[in-house]
Amino acid sequence: MHNRTVFWMVGAIAVAFLCSSAFGVPNQYILEYSNELDNFIVVAHHSDFDAIDDGTDDTWTLEAWIHPRSHGRIYEKGSFSFYTRPTGALRFSNNIGGNATTADNAVSWNEWSHVAVVKGVGSNLLFYVNGVQFGPAIACPTVTPTTDTLILGNNQFSNRGFDGFIDEFRISNTARNPGTYITQSTTSAPLGADDNTIAYWNCDEGSGTTLYSQQGTGFATHDGIFGSVHGGFSPTYRLWNYPTEDLPLPAELTAFYAENGNGVIVLHWTTESETENSGFHIYRSLNRETGFERINGSIIPSAGNSEGPQNYTYEDQHVVNGIPYYYKISDEDINGYETMHNFLAVGIPGVDIGGMTVEEAILNGQLAQYRLDQNYPNPFNPSTTISFLVLEDGEVALNLYNIRGERVKVLISGEAYQSGHYSIPVNMSGLASGVYYYELTGDNGFRTVRKMLFVR
Structure with missing residues (x-):
């Protein structure tokens, strides 16, 4: 059974016509x-x-x-x-x-x-x-x-x-x-x-x-x-062709959300109506704001023309458990024009948060706002990569300490990060081999530490 995870909407629901202002528009x-x-x-x-x-x-x-x-x-x-x-x-x-x-x-x-x-x-x-x-x-x-x-x-x-x-x-x-x-x-x-x-x-x-x-x-x-x-x-x-023609959207979207599975995310969406709609495309990113890439090979067929609700699903099977994935959806009309909708869905495969949104799960303590992964490779010489997860936009600091507790590198110094999964390359040239600790701190007093081994 899949767990319904998140339904985030960014901005207003897509309206039936792009021209929603009283002002003149381009011709x-x-x-x-x-x-x-x-x-x-x-x-x-x-x-x-x-x-x-x-x-x-x-x-x-x-x-x-x-x-x-x-x-x-x-x-x-x-x-x-x-x-x-x-x-x-x-x-x-x-x-x-x-x-x-x-x-x-x-x-x-x-x-x-x-x-x-x-x-x-x-x-x-x-x-x-x-x-x-x-x-x-x-x-x-x-x-x-x-x-x-x-x-x-x-x-x-x-x-x-x-x-x-x-x-x-x-x-x-x-x-x-x-x-x-x-x-x-x-x-x-x-x-x-x-x-x-x-x-x-x-x-x-x-x-x-x-x-x-x-x-x-x-x-x-x-x-x-x-x-x-x-x-x-x-x-x-x-x-x-202003002012004689408005530009209708091929599909009026009313819902878009993700369900978590084990190694899979199932996307669901509903249209209220469709006009000369050829189908849909799904875009995915590891960051809420940027980097979206189309993941469906061929167009996802649609009803074409409809005056009533239509429901659709799409399975993304190329995901890794525990990593959040952000999705956008577009429709393509019969002339090949594509329109991106102002909906954003996020899924975290392999994570059960009982139908809550990410924000609700963080507030209820069922999800941490941040996660620090083990560096890879480990042991290493002289370079490794530290990855971390930000589920909600927040401030991040990442520091490296030696076994005596002395800070030897500042990797991130209290910078604002948008939700997403990040990887930071670390080069230890010039430092002595041995055990080191890296610490991630964030908003609301969050702090976590992991150990890594530098071997020459």
Whole structure:
């Protein structure tokens, strides 16, 4: 018998139509991102982009239409980034610790919003959402121009990609006031290019691997190329004929949860209705936020069209007992377009927590928030790996001590870790052979110690 483990829902239940905002939304094509490392657009560096800095006399605007399923990057360059936070806040960062961040809930998941960060004369930034200034002016962090490429919709190297839809990227060398062109009665989303436009990508190509730019007189052409350096994935186009056509989701998902078995996790989900739905795909990760990869070989067939509830199951037999696995689910329509749902399920094979969620099991003392594994190999010379598990987001410290109780290495120093399974390589070169102890500490006074043997 399987034990029903967890039903976590991140964000709101997927709605029947993507357009749930009263504001105008993009027309023609839009770009869909799926929060994967390879989902990004690369734009070669050019001195035109050096306009984005913190000089008191410099003015600029970064803006786009977004329809996020969760947080992620909109613009990213070595010297700056503009993105949504997990709390719905907007942030402009210099990527070296200097940030300007709005209050939470600036944007909502699963709704179209026009977002902009604007720098006028002086040293402050203004953030706009749907043409309205959101919060007070915030000091602009120091921005030193670099020669890094510009990334649209991701951070190329740290997998902080956008999850959802983006359209109408525009960078300008003037402090625009979105309130003059983004209003409640907006009926056409295209932003367009004028003499102050450094680069404007309307995302209406519909196919191919090049995102063509428009720009004002005197600026270079800044075409973007779909990134594929880590495996060949890239954003995909979706057709959106606003305002005559809404974009229905192939399936309206109402439940998604996991059941634990011995060496197996069984996933269950229910749809309330389906429209031209070809089937489903399952994505899995060892981390709640990132690193999801598709695990089903072929598409999981669906009812196709249905006005009533449909129930489905999928068995993941490639799991290890005691390790938590995080799952997301997507559906694919008859045109091959894929939509990721805002549901997250987690299963821990071989663990019986009596139908409780992970949070409930931790509170009731049936699951520890952390787990420290035995290092491997052990004995070793001179390198080994220490693995540990974080079931709920928390702070982690990992230290290494000799037999006299003296700390000889700080492996992790009180850092915040998201739920997931982690492995830390350890090299003991320069230390004497013998017995050592490694200690993991965490929130709520958690502490556990294991022993390892270094043999030269």
